[in-house]
Amino acid sequence: MASFPTLDGRARKGPHPEPMPAYYTSNILRLFSEDLERRPGARVLDVGPVCGENINFFAKKVKRLYVCDMFLRLDQDRRKGLLPERTWQHLDYLPQSFDGILMWDLADRIEDREAQRLTELCRGLMKPGGKAVVFVLAKETVLQTVNTFVIGDNFQVYLRPQPHLNLPLRSRQNRDVLAMMSPFKPVKSFLYRNGVREFLFQND
Numbered sequence: 001m002a003s004f005p006t007l008d009g010r011a012r013k014g015p016h017p018e019p020m021p022a023y024y025t026s027n028i029l030r031l032f033s034e035d036l037e038r039r040p041g042a043r044v045l046d047v048g049p050v051c052g053e054n055i056n057f058f059a060k061k062v063k064r065l066y067v068c069d070m071f072l073r074l075d076q077d078r079r080k081g082l083l084p085e086r087t088w089q090h091l092d093y094l095p096q097s098f099d100g101i102l103m104w105d106l107a108d109r110i111e112d113r114e115a116q117r118l119t120e121l122c123r124g125l126m127k128p129g130g131k132a133v134v135f136v137l138a139k140e141t142v143l144q145t146v147n148t149f150v151i152g153d154n155f156q157v158y159l160r161p162q163p164h165l166n167l168p169l170r171s172r173q174n175r176d177v178l179a180m181m182s183p184f185k186p187v188k189s190f191l192y193r194n195g196v197r198e199f200l201f202q203n204d
Contacts, residue, residue, distance in 0.1 A: 053152070073087050186200075
């Protein structure tokens with residue numbers, strides 16, 4: 001029987017990587033969602049991993065949700081020995097297409113240069129005043145396994161392991177995130193007891 005790690009270091013046994021118990025309530029996702037609901041015809045980009053619960057969640061709040069799983073694409077290209085620059089061609093949407101972008105913890109899985117490239121692309125894709133969500137995990141709580149942050153009821157967030165993805169882990173400090181997202185204006189940030197750090201940025 002497989003064993004899946006939780007953020008508190010304990011193992012959860014089970015035959016499949018099912019969602020773990022809710023480990024915190026996300027303030028940033030609540031603010032992000034409230035902002036989207038004030039925007040008629042809002043469009044959102046989710047850079048992955050693909051999650052049915054999150055698709056259903058945002059489908060009720062926005063006109064259209066686009067999902068481009070950059071975690072999967074980066075992993076596939078890395079296994080083929082391809083340069084990361086090639087992967088970003090998948091984010092080939094028209095400029096200023098989105099009111100919001102969910103970047104999750106992708107920055108924890110890519111090099112500094114690629115993180116800067118991701119930021120530049122997202123800024124070009126976002127409408128003026130649009131919001132970007134960034135998650136990072138504190139060094140003492142990060143997991144080597146790539147995970148999906150699954151949105152549950154009342155903005156509770158669950159962790160779902162994605163063992164088929166193999167991306168190196170790079171833990172970023174607050175200053176690293178702020179530097180990476182410097183083209184954006186910081187709106188809010190929260191640090192939770194379990195080590196999760198959430199950031200909300202605005203494209204001014």
